[in-house]
Amino acid sequence: MTHQNTRTREIVRVGRTAILVSVVLALLEALEGVFSGSVSMILDGLSHITEASNAVITVLGARLAGKPADRKHPFGYGRVEYLSGLLIAGLTAYAGITGILGGIQSVLHPSRPRFTVYSFSIIIISMIARIVVGRHDIHTGKHTDSRALTQTGKSELKHSLLSLVTVAGMLVYTVFHISIESWLAIVISADILFGGLIMVRDMLSSMLGERMEEELAQDVERTILEEEQVFGAYDMSLNNYGPGRHTGSVHIAIPDTLSVVELDKITRRITQRVYQKHGVFLTGIGIYTQNTTDPEVIRIREDITAHAMSHPYVEQVHGFYLDPDEKKIRFDTVVSFDAPDRMQVRDQIRSETAERYPEYSVQVSLDTDFGMLPAKK
Known part of the structure; x- marks a missing residue:
């Protein structure tokens, strides 16, 4: 809880800074855009409102998360941050649409802008501030594992391109008296829209449930295997209830000679050490007993395992x-998602095993790798 509180405070602190910077620049830039008659400057100023909204959503999301x-939400409120990220992605896409429409309107009804040194100064300050704040948000977002804050930073960097376009348009108009800012605003706004849609896609993918992080799963596996009496860890499934909040289950292979008391001690140690x-937090640890005394059983196990693993799509046997x-x-088999028909692979292994050992009835279960195993080469 201390780590979570520190994390929340850091996200809120960075988010407040982004809100303050965005609001101040929005007022300065939008007002100057109205006085100078620059549509791109007005759009650039209004885009700061989107960034301020993103930062507000990030702060509120972090506080709620x-x-x-409680009784209604026993796993906490960590997933609120994913909703925050989705809202930010939606606002970014909306900002892109607004910019495109504003640019088109400016092309259809052009006006003669009046630029001053003050106008140039405000836009340049806006661009630099967006780059600095955006990079800081992304850095802090990755450090705190906050997708919402990372999305906010990416949005700010995208919008810094709009500031750059505004400066370019002002320079071209000042030197050549040709107004291209509306067309440039349309192009950059289209890029912002595309980036927002990519963000929406990524956040929806996260909310649907993605493959768990291989690095985390393999780190947990190594910790489990620190127990001398554990031969392997399998079928790990980790559920993400927000950044840094995982629950899950795993099966462990142990000697068939252990007593229930010994097994209880091992599972308790594993649960505590992994947490x-x-x-x-491992909510459940299943057990696979492994014969360690009968040479014939060991020979059959090794033979079946080697034969099953010779199939190109089989990633593990346990x-x-x-x-x-x-x-x-x-026994259980993990079949790659690359297989055209995973059930067919499982059935083929079962039939081949039955042919090799006709005196036995053979049962083969199909397991899914949620992220423990690297792809089989």
Whole structure:
């Protein structure tokens, strides 16, 4: 909770700075645009309002996400930040649409702008401020794992291009008396719109549920394997309830000679160690027992594993169990999403295993890799 509070304070501090800068520049630039008759300058000033709105959403989202869990939301409010990011992406796209429409209106009804040294100064200050604030927001967003703040920074950098276009248009008009600012504003606004739509796509993808971070999953796996009696960690599934808030489950392979008391101690140690090192709370640890005493069972397991792994789309075999009394063999396979038909691969492995060991009934389960395994080469 101390880490989360520190993180929230940092996001709020950076967001407040962005709000203040955006509001001041919006007032200065929009008013000067009205006095000078520059449409691109007015649009540039109004785009600061979008940035201020983005920063407000980021601050409010961070505060709401920092609320403690309650009965209705036992996993907390961390996912509010994803909604914040989606709103910011939508506002960025809307800013692009507004800029395009304003530019078209200016092309259809042109006016003669009147630029001054003050106008140039305001635009240049606006551009520099956007670059500085945007880069700082992106840096802090990545440091705090805040997608909303990162999106705000990207929006500010995009809008700095609009300031650059405004300066270019003013210079061209001053030197050649040719007004190109409206056309340039349309082009840059189209780029802002495209960037906003990309942001919307990325945020929707996050909200739908993406593959978990491979680095985090593999770090958790290494921590689990620090236990001497654990042979492997499989079927890990981590659910993200906001930045730095993960819950999940995993299966571990252990010797079939362990007592229930020993197993209880191992799972408790794993749960505590994983949470302390990675901030991941394992809500469940399943068990795969592995035979370590019968040489024939070990030979069959190694043979079946090697044969199954020879298939191009099989990424892992685990959970092997042979019941000599009931003559049953069962194991799990992880089949790549690249396979044209994952179920067909599973069925092929099952039929081939049954042919190799006809005296046993064979059961093969199809597992999904949510992010633990690198792609098989």
